[in-house]
Amino acid sequence: MVIKVSDLPEEEMILPGTRLCSGCGIQLAYRWALKALGPKTIVTNPASCSTVCGGVGGYTPLKVPTFYCCFETVAANAAGAAAALKAKGQDKEIVVLAWAGDGGTYDIGIQGLSGASERGDNFIFSCVNNQAYMNTGIQRSGATPYGATTTTTPILGKRQLNKNMRKIMEAHGLIYIAQTSVGYPRDIYEKFRKAREFNGKGVRYIEILGTCPPGWGFPTDQSVNLAKLAVETGYWPLLERIDGKLVVSQPSKRYLDKSKRKDIREFLKGQARFRRLTEEDIKVWENYIDAQWDEIRAELEKQGDI
């Protein structure tokens, strides 16, 4: 059920005039995640672009209480905050959000995330994934996709596929896992609302594909368009896993049909980071996308949904 734009809440949780780049996908994600969660939210945020969004010095544009933490520790911080709320009897009304980038999720942060997931700590873990360590200058991460140039894969482009973080999180048996994209703010909004409703049921994991104009190499006005193309090419399916059941989100449903998926080149060609991709590399992309949807199809069939 897709919510109408006019029904979305008005209250903004981030005041304008932040330090983030013009056209930043992360800021768009943050805006909608916080709108969905509302004021009774406590955020913990490790070193990432979002830390810079939060302000340098004594003032912040964020209207929710946020405490910053060391890069690798966001999940443990969220676990501790959730424990404190429980000890004080405030865990029903206040939700804890761990807001991390791909570094703080896939790489340096993975240990803490895995531990918290296994324990069933009570918080929402959100990875806003711009597919490299953007805050420190566009270095490759475990989330950087195949062939992308970064400042640490500057000439050859990344030779490895990115980690499949969704599968890693699914292996932890979380009650709610979701994949979304800044091309779809309403989808972000709905998924965070759902995650909040699962309060008390362990870690809820939401990964948001966030576009990055300087890091990906595209003009700022393409930020939302590329986030949509990622979905329209079938590369980044919008989906949920709710208590073990796979649910493909409405905007992605049509891409079960391969003929409806746009050519991946449309997504790749608009980004300077993919300028070194050969035809062979693009084949790797195409195979990845096909395999991904074959798996989704197989699972939906097994569930009896198609």
Added chain:
Amino acid sequence: MVRTEQDIKFERKVSQTILASQQSVAIGEAGKTGEWRTMRPILHTEKCLVVKTGKLSCNLCWMYCPENTVSRAIPPEFNYDYCKGCGICANECPAHAIEMIPEKDAPSSVGEESATGETGGKF
């Protein structure tokens, strides 16, 4: 520098007052980010869908603005104090009602009364 009673009192006071680094909420944390712009969005109200329908029917510019400088209003209003000129609104507007014009050609500049009003979203 001999440490006096006042010095001691002063140091105690500071050590008990300056504790953890904390922040208060404020708009324009990075200053007037409208100054970053090289291009400015201008709304052609005659093309705008919410203006034409008189309802909050579209408002994609409001939805897609990362900076929160477009209001959900009829017509949408742009906060030029903070708008960074990314152009997402113009690119996503289904009615092509928003035009990006060079900032130097803009009718007014940051700090003065902006063309379509002061505030963006409701804060």
Added chain:
Amino acid sequence: MPEQKVLTGNHAAAYACKSANVEVVAAYPITPQSPVVEKISEFVEAGELPNTQFVTVESEQSAISAVVAASQMGARVFTASSANGLAYMYEILCWAAGSRLPLVMCIATRGLGAPWTVWTDHQDAFSMRDVGFIQQFVESNQEAYDTVLMSYRIAEDPRVYLPAFVSYDGYILSHTMMPVQIEDEDKVKEFLPPLKPHIHLTDFDNVRSVNPVTPPGLTVRPEGNTPGYYEFRYSMQKAHEYATEVVEEVAKEFEAKFGRSYGNGIYKPYKIDDAEVLIFAVASVASESRGVVDKLREEGLKVGLISLKLYRPFPIKHLREAFSKAELVVVFDRDVGYGMEGILAAELKTALYAADHRPIIRGFIVGLGGRDITADQLILGVKTAIAEKDDRTVQQNTHVDFIGVQLEELGFKKEGM
């Protein structure tokens, strides 16, 4: 009613956590601290800690991160570790101090790898000296229990707001059973009133964020200027400078309430009144030194001991006073400040540099990695120091003396032997 128990140091620490009404505990097992975590788990699952959340974290780094977060949320917290686990916490320990969080944790001291060791020395505790925690060493399991309670009182004092370590020797205390009186909970509550945090993350009417990037300079805005990093760190150092008096006050309060004291709360003197030679040491080294003092006095040597309890803030004034009459101080370090000398020796020299009276200070390294420290080793150290105390060349020696290494048995021979 207080309870008389016979407990290991680890269990004494666990009972202290229980007595202190801690709200959030997160700890990861490491030899020789593991029984602390086990005992707390037992309390939790037996329903004896109904108001405590126990997070069974997957690493020490997560342990300290979880309690730092909980502390920022206003909860009283506890954790414990040793050596490599403590080292794994290092980044976040600095974060705790820089946030002025009143968290208390135990160190069951152990040598740092490499090579691997599980046995005690004091390197792990001393390696934390620049982080900004209040640090105390103890010599008995009762003292461990008591010092944890005192540490909460000190750390949470609004004149202080600094995190605190309580260090007890791995194995020697952690695994050795001693009588410990566990105090009545209500009495402890009187001694330890509820924590008044200085961070209020759940105050949604006055939203504030904590620990952002804080630049070198002030943030200047019409709403009000805010400090730069430098001011926060200045404040932290100054808090240490004025914390010593709070430590003394709390020690007196503790004595009044529970009837136990440990010297003046800063150091424990033993037979110092007429001492010409003073031994300076902490923890297990100090414990062993007491028997050594007695033995040497039987031989007519006027030896005494200053067993240091408060290591950070380093109690410079107290030490200048304590050593104001000694001719010779023998420092035994169960640690090395590599590239320099024993840390306690170096820091005593710093403290006494500007003293009106400067004794000769002679340092020795002993007992690293759990090498047994015998009375004979310490006697050798004291007697050597006495014999050589007027030898200027010895005083100016820049090479560190170790007692107790067994190099001959490894086939090393000095030339000409």
